[in-house]
Amino acid sequence: DIQMTQSPSSLSASVGDRVTITCQASQDIKKYLNWFQLKPGKAPKLLIYDASNLETGVPSRFSGSGSATHFTFTISSLQPEDVATYYCQQYDYIPKTFGPGTKVDI
Amino acid sequence: EVQLVESGGGLVQPGGSLRLSCVASGFSISSYGMNWVRQAPGKGLEWISYISSSGSIIHYADSVKGRLTVSRDNAKNSLYLQMKTLRVEDTAVYYCARREDVWGNGTTVIVSS
Numbered sequence: 071d072i073q074m075t076q077s078p079s080s081l082s083a084s085v086g087d088r089v090t091i092t093c094q095a096s097q098d099i100k101k102y103l104n105w106f107q108l109k110p111g112k113a114p115k116l117l118i119y120d121a122s123n124l125e126t127g128v129p130s131r132f133s134g135s136g137s138a139t140h141f142t143f144t145i146s147s148l149q150p151e152d153v154a155t156y157y158c159q160q161y162d163y164i165p166k167t168f169g170p171g172t173k174v175d176i
Numbered sequence: 177e178v179q180l181v182e183s184g185g186g187l188v189q190p191g192g193s194l195r196l197s198c199v200a201s202g203f204s205i206s207s208y209g210m211n212w213v214r215q216a217p218g219k220g221l222e223w224i225s226y227i228s229s230s231g232s233i234i235h236y237a238d239s240v241k242g243r244l245t246v247s248r249d250n251a252k253n254s255l256y257l258q259m260k261t262l263r264v265e266d267t268a269v270y271y272c273a274r275r276e277d278v279w280g281n282g283t284t285v286i287v288s289s
Contacts, residue, residue, distance in 0.1 A: 104276050106221070113271065113279040114221065125277065157221050161276065164235045166211070166223040
């Protein structure tokens with residue numbers, strides 16, 4: 071199975087700050103990486119697919135980059151509504167493994 | 177509005193069975209592969225199953241293989257997850273998802289004596 075790691079596991083930042091999360095895959099997954107936002111009691115929300123493509127309707131302050139084994143997720147200007155846990159997920163191989171998540175606080 | 181609504185969760189004893197349903201509205205599931213994903217209390221997301229649009233391709237996570245069975249009824253625009261021989265560690269919120277872009281709000285399964 072592909073192992074996904076994320077760092078940091080949690081972070082606290084101020085409104086307006088630039089926030090970066092990294093995700094590493096245990097082997098080459100090409101561009102097949104999603105980023106999700108998860109808030110308590112709500113459905114997971116797809117933010118980024120194919121490593122760098124912004125899902126329709128998602129604010130442009132969210133972005134993703136990377137390929138192969140190293141990926142980055144960025145919030146360019148953190149907003150109060152961005153408090154959530156963020157997960158990466160590879161979908162190149164079965165099982166479609168998730169990273170352990172990064173909890174973002176203000 | 178494109179929507180998925182899960183149901184069928186509840187409290188069940190270890191070794192018991194449960195059948196989850198996921199009804200789609202606003203789109204036809206017949207064009208999409210569908211996933212089941214779960215989140216145990218205090219834990220992260222875990223992908224557990226995928227079924228292709230026709231139902232001809234099915235995959236499971238090792239943690240549920242042989243105990244959970246995914247199926248679909250495209251005519252009813254519905255996805256199902258038959259769960260048997262449930263374990264305490266199957267306690268989780270279960271989500272269905274259209275590929276990975278549309279998710280339901282989840283249904284809670286508690287396995288406890």
